[in-house]
Amino acid sequence: MEALTEFIPYILQNLINALQRGSFYAVISIGYSMVYGVLMLFNFAHGDIFMLGTYIGFGIATLFLTLFAGFLPGPVIFIATVVITMFLASWIGVFVEVAGYRPLRSAPRASAAITGLMIGIIFETGILILLGAKRLSFPPLMESIAYNIGGVYFTNVKVLIIILSLFLMLALHTFIQRTKWGMAMRAMSYDFLAVPLMGVSINVMAPLTFAIGAGLAAVAGILYGQAYPILDPYMGVLIGWKAFVAAILGGRGSIKGAALAGYLLGFIEIFVATIFPSTLRDLIAYSIILLILTYRPRGFFGMEHSTKLRL
């Protein structure tokens, strides 16, 4: 009985941590998954777009805190930072599409992949040149209040991270299902070449897709900065690869799948670390994913698509 009263809070505690970690992966991997689904392209710069978004969020947050910290309540500053960062970061997405990928639209996919990696390196070294190699610390956007319910510790920030992530994913899902732009995106993931015949401009849809992915990645960056408040120019690399894995695991172009896989990855990582030494965390987490992909190579919700993707 005593073992149980200790065991349940322990599980719940890890569950909350896993939800938080999964939220980052989910929100970032959705951006990966959308670009892959809509444009048949892996945007390998996505992790570094996340990094750049975090830096923008850092700048906006610092600015707002110095200007308004006295008069405005924490949550207002938080929301304002998120909204403005999202807007600014989405232009990074547009830039990456227009300058990086658009000229390569009819080139082999490998060229686009190399370009993505190169854009990532440019972003990393750009920040390195601009701000130096020193690590920055993300300021807390609101006062953290800790709660303890039955031995489970959590903070208001943690709850906000989880809720905001879920809200963003729900909003995106609604956008994809209900608006004509969402319809066009779904249609592109089915038959890319037939979409312009509907009067849909690829030169509008492609930057839009990138913009949404980048905006989400930047929000994830702010949330990440609240949980792990250290910024460095290479912070996006590992997270980017993890989000990539989650996008693959979720299935091509599936928002639902990417979100689910992101959370799953968070859960596996947290729970593996509670049982095994944390150095084995990634090894075990990716072994599990490899196993899943062996039996479901298309991922969770990977849909069939027109076999005729080119004329």
Added chain:
Amino acid sequence: MQLTVKNLKVSYGNIKALHGIDFSIEAGEILTIIGANGAGKSTTLRAISRMVPAKPGSVLEFEGEDILKYNTDKVVSKLGISHVPEGRRIFGNLTVTENLILACFARKDADQIVKDRKWVFDLFPRLEERKDQLAGTLSGGEQQMLAVGRGYMSARKMMLLDEPSMGLAPLLMLEMFDALKEINKLGTTILLVEQNARLALKFAQRGYVIENGFLVLEGPSNELLNNPDVKKAYLGA
């Protein structure tokens, strides 16, 4: 002339698909281009809707405007030329209604869109019965209806049709061509390419015969139907 095509040349890599063809269509006309598989029929339509690039020196004019200035989506939304592609290419992961809504992506005339959709559903009642179904679950004939309905919703002045009879049962084929007649009656010019030459020539007022990337014959449909060469090569007589 509504559409003028002069010296249209298209190549896929080193392979020449069209060797400089000339033809034109008057507004409201039904024109057909018949020919064998690989003769260049689909390529002609794809060049008009800018899905494949035309070689320099090609002239494509629609109502006095240079088509080559526009991308595919603008050929549809600005010039008003719809293209019902070979193999239907409907979006199987969208519902029937969503397919029709997407076709109006660039249109701003919300009232007319509602009327047009109703007209399409009147033309093809089967589509209305299945309007909330995923388009991928439709039968081949229904998918072709959706492809034509979608084309009609996307643009109105001219419709390019690529093998609309392909894979249809004979009765459905006739129904489909009746529907196309209805669309033409409302003022849409029709450019049809077909392997089913007899059907196409009975439907059209005028026709061209394409062979290996050259237009080799031109004339009113009934003349072509009685032309001994056409009979021998395409009508199986």
